Amino acid sequence: xxxxxxxxxxxxxxxxxxxxxxxxxxxxxxxxxxxxxxxxxxxxxxxxxxxxxxxxxxxxxxxxxxxxxxxxxxxxxxxxxxxxxxxxxxxxxxxxxxxxxxxxxxxxxxxxxxxxxxxxxxxxxxxxxxxxxxxxxxxxxxxxxxxxxxxxxxxxxxxxxxxxxxxxxxxxxxxxxxxxxxxxxxxxxxxxxxxxxxxxxxxxxxxxxxxxxxxxxxxxxxxxxxxxxxxxxxxxxxxxxxxxxxxxxxxxxxxxxxxxxxxxxxxxxxxxxxxxxxxxxxxxxxxxxxxxxxxxxxxxxxxxxxxxxxxxxxxxxxxxxxxxxxxxxxxxxxxxxxxxxxxxxxxxxxxxxxxxxxxxxxxxxxxxxxxxxxxxxxxxxxxxxxxxxxxxxxxxxxxxxxxxxxxxxxxxxxxxxxxxxxxxxxxxxxxxxxxxxxxxxxxxxxxxxxxxxxxxxxxxxxxxxxxxxxxxxxxxxxxxxxxxxxxxxxx
Numbered sequence: 001x002x003x004x005x006x007x008x009x010x011x012x013x014x015x016x017x018x019x020x021x022x023x024x025x026x027x028x029x030x031x032x033x034x035x036x037x038x039x040x041x042x043x044x045x046x047x048x049x050x051x052x053x054x055x056x057x058x059x060x061x062x063x064x065x066x067x068x069x070x071x072x073x074x075x076x077x078x079x080x081x082x083x084x085x086x087x088x089x090x091x092x093x094x095x096x097x098x099x100x101x102x103x104x105x106x107x108x109x110x111x112x113x114x115x116x117x118x119x120x121x122x123x124x125x126x127x128x129x130x131x132x133x134x135x136x137x138x139x140x141x142x143x144x145x146x147x148x149x150x151x152x153x154x155x156x157x158x159x160x161x162x163x164x165x166x167x168x169x170x171x172x173x174x175x176x177x178x179x180x181x182x183x184x185x186x187x188x189x190x191x192x193x194x195x196x197x198x199x200x201x202x203x204x205x206x207x208x209x210x211x212x213x214x215x216x217x218x219x220x221x222x223x224x225x226x227x228x229x230x231x232x233x234x235x236x237x238x239x240x241x242x243x244x245x246x247x248x249x250x251x252x253x254x255x256x257x258x259x260x261x262x263x264x265x266x267x268x269x270x271x272x273x274x275x276x277x278x279x280x281x282x283x284x285x286x287x288x289x290x291x292x293x294x295x296x297x298x299x300x301x302x303x304x305x306x307x308x309x310x311x312x313x314x315x316x317x318x319x320x321x322x323x324x325x326x327x328x329x330x331x332x333x334x335x336x337x338x339x340x341x342x343x344x345x346x347x348x349x350x351x352x353x354x355x356x357x358x359x360x361x362x363x364x365x366x367x368x369x370x371x372x373x374x375x376x377x378x379x380x381x382x383x384x385x386x387x388x389x390x391x392x393x394x395x396x397x398x399x400x401x402x403x404x405x406x407x408x409x410x411x412x413x414x415x416x417x418x419x420x421x422x423x424x425x426x427x428x429x430x431x432x433x434x435x436x437x438x439x440x441x442x443x444x445x446x447x448x449x450x451x452x453x454x455x456x457x458x459x460x461x462x463x464x465x466x467x468x469x470x471x472x473x474x475x476x477x478x479x480x481x482x483x484x485x486x487x488x489x490x491x
Contacts, residue, residue: 018047018055018056018058019057020055021046024060028068030064030068037077038064038077043067044060044064045060094172094373095176095179095371095374096168096264097322098175098225098325100260100261101261101326102333102341103341104257104261104326105325105326105327105328105333105341106330107257107339107341108254108257108330109330109335110238110326110327110334111254112326113243115258115265116323117323118246119261119265119319119322120319122266123315123318124311124312124316124471125468125470125475126266126271126449126472127270127271127274128307129468130270130274131275131310131311132453133452133459134276135278135303135307136458136459138279138282139275139279140272140385140388141271141272141449142272142385142388144458145157151389157445158385160441161385162386162413164268164437165269165417167420168374169379169413169417170418170420172371172417173192173371173375173414173418174192174420176191176195177191179367182348182364183361188421189422192421196414196417199376199379203396204410204411205400223321224363224365224366224369225324225362226321226324228362229328231362232328232331252486255482256486258482259440259482260436261322262478263436263438263439264438265319266475267438267442268438269438271442271445271449273380273381276380279395280395282303328359328363329347333350347363375417380396382413383406383407383409384406386405387403392406393405393406439479439482440483442479443480446472449472450472450473453472
């Protein structure tokens with residue numbers, strides 16, 4: 001680092017050299033999205049040349065190199081620069097997802113750990129497809145689909161999406177309330193109401209540009225499960241042997257669990273949320289970038305480059321958390337004969353006597369943090385989809401008075417999910433089956449999304465890259481195989 005600073009000081013600065021934005025980010029070793037944000041935030045100064053390009057002095061490069069000497073500072077700015085992809089990835093590990101991963105970890109041990117590695121490229125490909133559709137069309141997924149497919153078909157998919165989301169919201173609110181009970185003496189129903197009302201207030205009355213920052217930093221809560229995985233001191237040799245080689249058992253329970261994990265990891269609500277949030281992000285960037293009218297920075301190619309960093313970070317984070325939750329529950333619960341886990345808070349409680357107080361606390365706090373992140377995403381994804389079909393004004397940056405239908409769907413989804421906890425409907429069983437249902441709903445949606453994303457009439461030159469095409473269709477084949485195996489085993 002010192003040698004790099006000296007070289008810049010002695011050669012570049014003495015010549016009064018200026019860098020383009022692309023050259024600057026290569027000099028400092030950061031993604032383009034972060035380089036652009038550093039200029040927008042005023043962390044570094046930039047001049048506008050006659051041809052409209054940005055020029056950054058070598059002295060500013062030295063300044064950033066010194067600023068990023070501390071890794072935690074660089075990490076802070078990187079997370080700050082990320083957008084909807086990080087939120088999407090982190091919300092994938094919501095309390096209901098934690099419950100599903102804990103359940104399969106406790107039931108099958110390391111036998112399903114291989115899915116983390118195999119699902120990662122599929123998760124990256126599918127979320128990139130959804131993000132590309134949002135960026136190129138500047139419309140949400142439901143709006144794009146209904147232009148090319150029958151409205152009734154798209155409407156049916158959206159209704160199923162909202163039903164599955166409501167079940168997830170109920171499970172999440174219940175898990176959050178139960179986890180809070182594990183930490184402090186509080187009434188379960190009072191806690192559930194508190195989390196539901198707090199989410200509604202935040203989602204309706206706080207603008208997207210502020211609310212997205214709150215959600216983004218909540219995403220850090222999922223790291224609690226990574227820390228927990230190290231606290232329990234697992235047998236890494238056995239884990240790595242199980243992490244990449246599939247250990248498929250052709251039983252009803254195992255195939256059902258595979259589809260549930262697929263439906264939790266590559267879930268329909270993330271498809272709709274990702275595309276819609278790219279539209280929201282476009283609107284936000286238009287406000288932030290009024291100073292810069294350079295086409296190559298604000299065009300589709302730049303937005304896709306920014307999105308790829310964003311989506312990649314979010315999906316990798318989601319996958320790592322999935323891996324560590326299965327690892328933790330397999331190492332602690334499965335090995336101790338505790339194979340029946342029905343909820344995330346039950347998993348946290350079971351860890352307490354076996355893995356220690358700190359593992360228990362991290363698991364419990366993680367459930368609350370991820371729930372605060374996921375519930376608004378679940379409610380919002382259904383609201384975006386329905387609003388587009390009904391031609392309502394939508395968007396988290398809109399005032400309630402201008403987008404009443406959109407916000408009423410959010411409120412309705414959260415309140416009905418909350419009600420599941422009062423009417424003694426077991427939201428956890430609903431969760432496991434909704435995860436399975438999500439897997440089944442995902443199949444036709446995946447096929448349609450892959451077709452739309454490769455349609456030049458819709459996407460122009462921004463159709464699927466080769467790797468997205470390969471892993472996107474691979475996810476379809478994976479689900480087709482799992483559904484056929486389920487049919488054979490159950491018939």
